[in-house]
Amino acid sequence: MINFDLLMDDFFEKKSYAYYNHVKAFISYIRSNGISNDNLKVYLQGIRTVDIVKSLDYYINQNQVTSIDTAQRYTSAIKEFLVYIFNSRLLNNKELLDELYFPTFKEESFRFKMNQYILNSEELKEREGFKILSKEEVTELLDQCNQILDSKEGFSKAQKSQKYFNKYRSALILKLIILTGVTYKVIGKIKFKDLNLTFNTLTINEFEIHLPHLIRNHFYKFIQLINFNLGREIENLFIEFDGAELRNTTTTTSQFMQSILSRGDLNGLIKYVIVNMIKSGVNETIIKEITGVRDTIYSECHYLVFDKEKSIRHFDSKIRGLEIFDNL
Known part of the structure; x- marks a missing residue:
């Protein structure tokens, strides 16, 4: 049997806690569909990207998300979480792994499907404009x-x-x-x-x-x-x-x-x-x-x-380094 809490504990031993709220929201979505520790393994072996899209919709509505950046971070976090699960546990879900690893230009890929949802979402109206990329x-x-x-x-x-x-x-x-x-x-x-x-x-x-x-x-x-x-x-x-x-x-x-x-x-x-x-x-x-x-x-x-502050210190050090400084 696979345990929700143990999955999260194992994942966050190796990954950034910046993903914590997103992964917690994903697990909340799974539980809202009546999934418990007893049938979690069966569920994980049967999910596809379409189910992750539904979880993102759930996350957006539950948290009143309006930012594309936030939706993208959720997508990245859940991809990392799922890749970790299937690479470290005795689970078999080749179809989902294929979707996760397909490049974005393939329309059947995880990224392509998630991005299509994000771009077409009426809730995500906030655009980043010319904000610098991370x-x-x-x-x-x-x-x-x-x-x-x-x-x-x-x-x-x-x-x-x-x-x-x-x-x-x-x-x-x-x-x-x-x-x-x-x-x-x-x-x-x-x-x-x-x-x-x-x-x-x-x-x-x-x-x-x-x-x-x-x-x-x-x-x-x-x-x-x-x-x-x-x-x-x-x-x-x-x-x-x-x-x-x-x-x-x-x-x-x-x-x-x-x-x-x-x-x-x-x-x-x-x-x-x-x-x-x-x-x-x-x-x-x-x-x-x-x-x-x-x-x-x-x-x-x-x-x-x-x-x-750094510039002030730098300028002060350069002034003191001038040859004429000691004659002033």
């Missing part, structure tokens, strides 16, 4: 981008379908944004000749950037995809399915990102990258020149990093 959101986004770019099925479908080509291209564009913080406008101007796969470099706004090996391999596959689709040389690196110039609108990339995070604002991702650049000491002028961001976004990122 580290957890960027990690999830990167993981899903890698899954589609590493997928033989995704590559094969991208050769034949505009829909999947757009997803494949969007995944690579998002990885490039995570690496460099470049705006979509800059991405559309990158030329085919700017990519040097021999030396693993990409030139953006006259800055030559060395590429991590994985994204280099993804660019290599993307070039193969373009050559298969068009069979001719192109000028711009990122293009439409028919070979036309990349459209100015971010719709396809935003929709792909939204299918993963339930939010598709690229500025939120760009801000995350720029904030980390500032923390790493990258010069303001360099950031603006390579990314193409304007003063407004940079200023918002700067104030997210700015620590007034």
Whole structure:
């Protein structure tokens, strides 16, 4: 027999207590359906994503949730909880595990179904706008981008379908944004000749950037995809399915990102990258020149990093270090 309390105790020995209220709400939902310790094992072996969607609906209504972020955190928490249960207990639910592990671009996946519910929910009206993404959101986004770019099925479908080509291209564009913080406008101007796969470099706004090996391999596959689709040389690196110039609108990339995070604002991702650049000491002028961001976004990122007390101490130490200080 499996015990509710023991499940939670075991889970939280290894996982963050930030998940506690979400997991507790999920268990409350299960109990509301008449499930007890006596039949919990049978229930867990039979649940599917559709049941988790119902539990999210229950959670939203019971707690008057209006935030997409909160709904997404619930989704992540329950996925972690279920993966833990099925990997550490003598339970068999291959169908649900498949749904949990399928990449988001598959419509039968756990993430896809949960995100569809979140996007269509009338209760979740609060939108995050251009709020900076969290580290957890960027990690999830990167993981899903890698899954589609590493997928033989995704590559094969991208050769034949505009829909999947757009997803494949969007995944690579998002990885490039995570690496460099470049705006979509800059991405559309990158030329085919700017990519040097021999030396693993990409030139953006006259800055030559060395590429991590994985994204280099993804660019290599993307070039193969373009050559298969068009069979001719192109000028711009990122293009439409028919070979036309990349459209100015971010719709396809935003929709792909939204299918993963339930939010598709690229500025939120760009801000995350720029904030980390500032923390790493990258010069303001360099950031603006390579990314193409304007003063407004940079200023918002700067104030997210700015620590007034630390800055006061830093300025004081620099003043005392001036040669003229002891003569004043």
